[in-house]
Amino acid sequence: MCTKLKYLALVMMSLSPGMATADTIIDNVLGYTLIGTQLQQFQALAFDDAGKIIATGKSAELAARLPMAKRVDGGGKTLLPGMIDAHGHVLSLGASQMQLGLRATANLAEAQKTIADYARRFPLNQWIIGGEWNQANWKLGRFPTAQEIDAVVKDRPVWLSRVDGHAGWANSKALQLAGITENTPDPSGGKIEKDAHGKPTGILIDAAMSLVSKVVPPASNAEQRTALDLALLELAKVGVTSVHDAGVSESADKLFREYADKGKLTTRIYGMLRGTDGYFDKVSLQGPLLTYGQDFYSLRAVKLFADGALGSRGAALMAPYSDAPHTHGLLFKTTDEMHTMIEKAASKGYQVNVHAIGDAGNHQMLDGFARLPATSANLRHRIEHAQVVALDDIPRFKQLGILPSMQPTHATSDMNMAEDRVGAERIKGAYAWRSFLQQGSRIACGSDFPIESPNPFWGVHAAVTRQDMAGKPAQGWYVNQAMTVQEALRCFTLDAAYAAHQENTLGTLEAGKWADFILIDQDMLNMPAKDIYKIKVLQTWVAGKQVYSATR
Incomplete structure (x- = not known):
């Protein structure tokens, strides 16, 4: 057979069922991914030219199945799905x-x-x-x-x-x-x-x-682009391959679309429009933007605010603050006003994600969501933070299909003042991750950067230990509410993807999903929990392309 015919035969074999050519095989790794609720290990990951995963498995088996693939040695390092931050502020x-x-x-x-x-x-x-x-x-x-x-x-x-x-x-x-x-x-x-x-x-x-x-001069277009470039670099460095941006303005929306068009986004952005007036009235005429630019951007949610924050005593509490009995904090809107905003967004097909910190804020939002038609639950509405929740209200999240979007590092940052603010009884429903998990709620984890660091391993550490990085308190702060390492991995990957309607394309390393993954320097699933925050990201890959390397 002539050389050209031999080459054609090899090409045809590679295009036969089960023999599709993968651009790359990352092998010699300690790989982990969730499949459903089960954690699976693998030695190699294969993905195609388009950046979609073909398979995970043993190195030899993938090499035999895909003989024309480029091989990349993972150096025995740990490979995880790209981390998803379910609540941040990119710009x-x-x-x-x-x-x-x-x-x-x-x-x-x-x-x-x-x-x-x-x-x-x-x-x-x-x-x-x-x-x-x-x-x-x-x-x-x-x-x-x-x-x-x-x-x-x-x-x-x-x-x-x-x-x-x-x-x-x-x-x-x-x-x-x-x-x-x-x-x-x-x-x-x-x-x-x-x-x-x-x-x-x-x-x-x-x-x-x-x-x-309102009297501060607005950032120029050049300053916004610089801010986005700096943010994308930082997110890639810490292994965040997708982020839910909690409050997208008109100028940010246009900038994200521009970067997606030019292939300049190195982290996927799931956008939440800021409020239900102004730009919302304009952009919602076309309905939610489900996906854009090869799944690098979407704009299908709305961000609202029920109350303020605990540290400034702006979070709305049902009873007065324990350390400031003259104030209950602030509810931003009446229940009727808030429901009007929720209904407006939901009726146009948008997921509604509401900032609520205090127990009164969370209660108001649950009441508002309860007034929506049952079919609205398909939009997977969320309460962002769900930080201090009355014990009687925690089951309502599950009953109403409301997702708690929570930030583990808020607990370890707030533990120096949280109980002073709310007292010994209300603290039982605060930062209550275990209570939500036990009832079957899927928690979407994030950081609320730049309020906290965007480093997801700081979040995993806080979720698992309930301690600061100095190991205090020694037994953990209300450690009965801690997560396991596997639960924390899930809330920063698959469940964060679920909270953005993206569980079929992101969150795990399975055939057909995007090849978004990271290589890290330690085995997170089998190391002392107290050291998880020390994990360093060695490489970050998005859609099969390396967007960060620690050696560069």
Whole structure:
């Protein structure tokens, strides 16, 4: 047989059933994936030119089945499905890397020094923008004040958001530009903190933050692109191959579509439109965007807000705060108003995902979802955070088909103040992952970055140990609510995919799904749980293409 005929015969064999050519086989790996509820191991993963998985299995078997495939040695490392962050803020992650950060400051004096240093480094910035401050870490016993920024920067406006994003700290210049005085009333769903003489202190909570943010110059197109580039790089570095973006604006939607068109997205984005008015009214005329750009982008959900955050006492509680009996926190809307928004989004086919932290906020949202037609459950509506839930309300998530979308690192970040806020009884329904899992709820895990780190292994560590990275508390904080390692892997992969209607294309390494996977330096399923946060990502692959390597 001539050479050309031999070659043609080989090509025809490769196209025969069971002999389809795979571009690549990653072998010599310790591979794990969930198939249903079962954890399976494999030695090799094969995928085709289009970036779809052909099979997993033993190296020799895949090599025999796919003799023309390119072979990549996995070096004996652990291979997992790409991690999915079910709640993050993509552009905010990138922007946070360009702004002033106070997360690492140990006290107010250190924060003031950091602000002053930043102001000196960037003398041309009209505004000093940033945040991530946490007065609980500073042991102040109170919020900081405008005068405490004025002491180091008074000639330029300064606007710094709290670590949870639900309170802002302004200096006097920023308050002046926003027109905030002792006569400015609290907006609906917000609070202007005032001193004993009725003067604004510089702290604005929840909806009141917009009084300042609306006078901050918007990011330019170039700044938004830089922020997206920085965010995608960071997400690839920590092994996040898909993220649910909790609050997509018009400009962000256009930017994500542009990047998808140009093949520049290296992390898949499942978008939640911000609110049910404005841009929603325009874009919803075409209905939900189920998939776009080879499944790299979709816009089929809406993000709403029931209340604020626990740290700033903006989360809505049924009874007063245990450490501040004068306040219950804030419900942003009446139940009727919230139901109108939910029904509007759901009637147009959108999944409704509502931020609810306090037990009153969660209760209001459950009541709102209960008023929807039974068929609406197919949209897989979610409560984002589900952080403090009345014990009687936990079963209602399962009864109503509402998915709890939760962030494990919030528990270990909040444990220094959470019980002070809600007391010994209400804490039983707080960060209650085990209670949800035992009733059969599927938890979608995320980080809420940049409020927390986007590193999913920090999330797995928190979910499994209920400890900080110093191993405290020694026995774990309410460790009866901890997950197993396999449960934590599931909530960052398959169940996060389910919460985005993507379980048939993402979340596990099965034939026909996208080849989104990571190589890591340790065997997460068989290592001391206390060390899981130390895991390093060696490679990240999305749709069969390597988008990150630790060696580059």
